[in-house]
Each structure stands twice: as structure tokens, then as C-alpha cells.
Amino acid sequence: MRALLLCGLLLLAGCWTGGPFYQPADAVPAIPAGGYDFTFTEGPNAPRQNGVVQVAIRPDGLTTITEQSPEPGVATVMVLGFAPLPDSRDRFVAWIVRALHYDRSGGRNAYAVLVREANGTFRLSVPACVPGPTTEIAQAAGATPFRRQEDDLFDCRFPDHASLLAALRRFDADPPDIVEMLTFRPRD
Template identity: 30%
Template sequence: MRRLLPALSALLLLGGCWTGLPWFAASESVTVIPDGSYRLAEPGAPPEGADVLHISRQKDRSLLIGGVDAPLRAIIVPLGGAAANANRYIVQLQKLDPRRPPKAMFLMLDNEQGRYRIAVLRCGSVAAAAAGRSGGSVARDPQSASTCIFGDRGTLVTTLRAAAEAEPALDLELVRVDGSDAERAIRR
């Protein structure tokens, strides 16, 4: 995880992200990613050396993602809309920290051809305007890119569907690790 967090943080700083309240319930979650160990790498890059995440389905249907400094909870729901979105999902990602108010980051997952590719959504002008119309806001930081903070679930979903039609960059890929690779990564 030593390399993943700085890489993911840099990606988020440069590209911004989409956030809001955790609107999706675990009961809405669908099974897309099987339990197991995965390397998080750039699509097409060799996964060797990338950080290993451990993903496990919980009783409430959410996913627990371990291997990070603080465990994360993921709820994956179908994106819906156009037929072209059949292999696309909304990922609601939350830090498991009861001391903080609930908030979530939203990503798009594409599992076409059995691959698990993730788009970190940029807070460009269209998304920023939608966030503002939803009663949300845009957090601007001169040191990084803007963050779109959505005020309601409906606007988030509509904007995500529009982003999917525009074919967003798939920034990261989860690559399944076989048992021996996972054991070596755990021992590190």
C-alpha cells in the first residue's frame, strides 16, 4: 500500500473527484467483483509490484477493502441508463471511521470482458455545474484539481451516466492475484 496511496492521491489531486453523502444502501449492492486479492495498477501496465488489495463481501452485501491504511467500504450499484452501460457501475467508496461525518467518493467501474477498470471522475465544467445545480458545491484548491460535491443522488446518477457516454478515461485496473502472489504480498 506504500505506493498505492501516493499514486491514488496524486491522481485525485490532479484530476479531482466526485463526492457527496453515502446515498446508496448496502442492500442495493450487486456482486461484480469476487472476493479475493487484487493488484491495483494502471490499465495495460504489468501488475507486478502494484499494491495488493483484499476484497471481501460482507453480510450486508457491501465490500470490505483491506490492505489500505484504513479499511474502506464499497457499495457497487448498476449505473443503468443506456444499453451501453450494461457493464458499468457506480462505486460508492467510504472510509470506515465512525469519528467522521458520513461522506463518500464516487467512481465508475467498468467490467467489460471480465476486467475491473476504474474511472476516477474529473470535476470538469459540466460536472461542476451539475454539482452546483444539485445544491452541492465545488471545492477548489490552488494546489490540486477541483472536487465536485453533489447535493443529491439523482443529479449524481444523471451526471455519471452522461460521463459514461463520453467514455471517461479508465485510470486504474484491479488485476486478480493468484494465491502464491497474494501470500507473498501479505508477508511484505
């Protein structure tokens, strides 16, 4: 299975969600357009999945990440927005608008943290709503876990922008070992 496809499926398997706290007008081009090698992991002992993606900035400010399939004309696409995480230079709130063919817009945006590292690498850490530290962080900030009827998985829903930011700051300050992570390295 292609790495971005696997990541997209896992991103949908219980996330931190909330209302449309950000709009395309809030988006900044946090990851420059171009080609990237990427690695996807679900935790420190999980197998790594690797791939190559193309990053493009859309006219509306959102970012498209596309992984080409070995099959001609087939691609896996994610659409995200990035906004600076307040009081942080190289960290961004990431909101996932589309993963695979699933629309995550409106009240179903999924949220994550993007970190720009000194060597030009970008790390997207996606907190999941599963029993353990990430759900505890979300609940301490005011999120409510709820079971999605369509697939019987849990999302941690944040009631407002402030509670989301509080949880993302805490998550970023001390990320749990078990977290879904995408690392993007510019291609030479």
C-alpha cells in the same frame, strides 16, 4: 509509497460527492472476492503504480479492498459499495465509504464508475473536481464545486441522486483523458 495508499490520498483530493444516495442494502458484489493485481494511474501520461490487493464482501454488502504492506500487520483499506448503473449491464455506481482512515459516509460519499470488462478485469474510474472536463460534466448535471475548509481542496457536490446519475452516465460515455483509474485483474 504503496499504490492503494497513493490512490486513497488522491481520491480524497477533490472528488464528486453527495448525500448518502446509496446504503449498504443497495450494494451488490460487483468485484468477486479474491486476490487481484492492480494498477493505479492518474492519466494517460502519468506513471503507473502497481500492487496486489485482497477483495472481500462484508456481511452488510459493502466491499473491502485491502493492500498488504511489506511491514507485518500493516494494511491499507478502502471500503466501497457498488450498485448497478441503471440501463447498463456491466457498469456500476461506486460509492467510497472509507479511504485510508478517512470516513466518507453520510453527506461526504465520494462517487465513481466501475466497469466490468469482458476479460474479467475491473476498471474503477474516479472523476475529480478539478478545473476541466470532469468539473464541467458535474456542473452541467447540477453539481456545485465548493472549497473544503479542512484541506482547501474542491469537491463537486451533487444535490440529488438524479443529478449524480446523469453526470456518471455522461462521464462513463466519454471519459476525459485525465482521470484517476484503478484496474483490478484477477490473480492466477
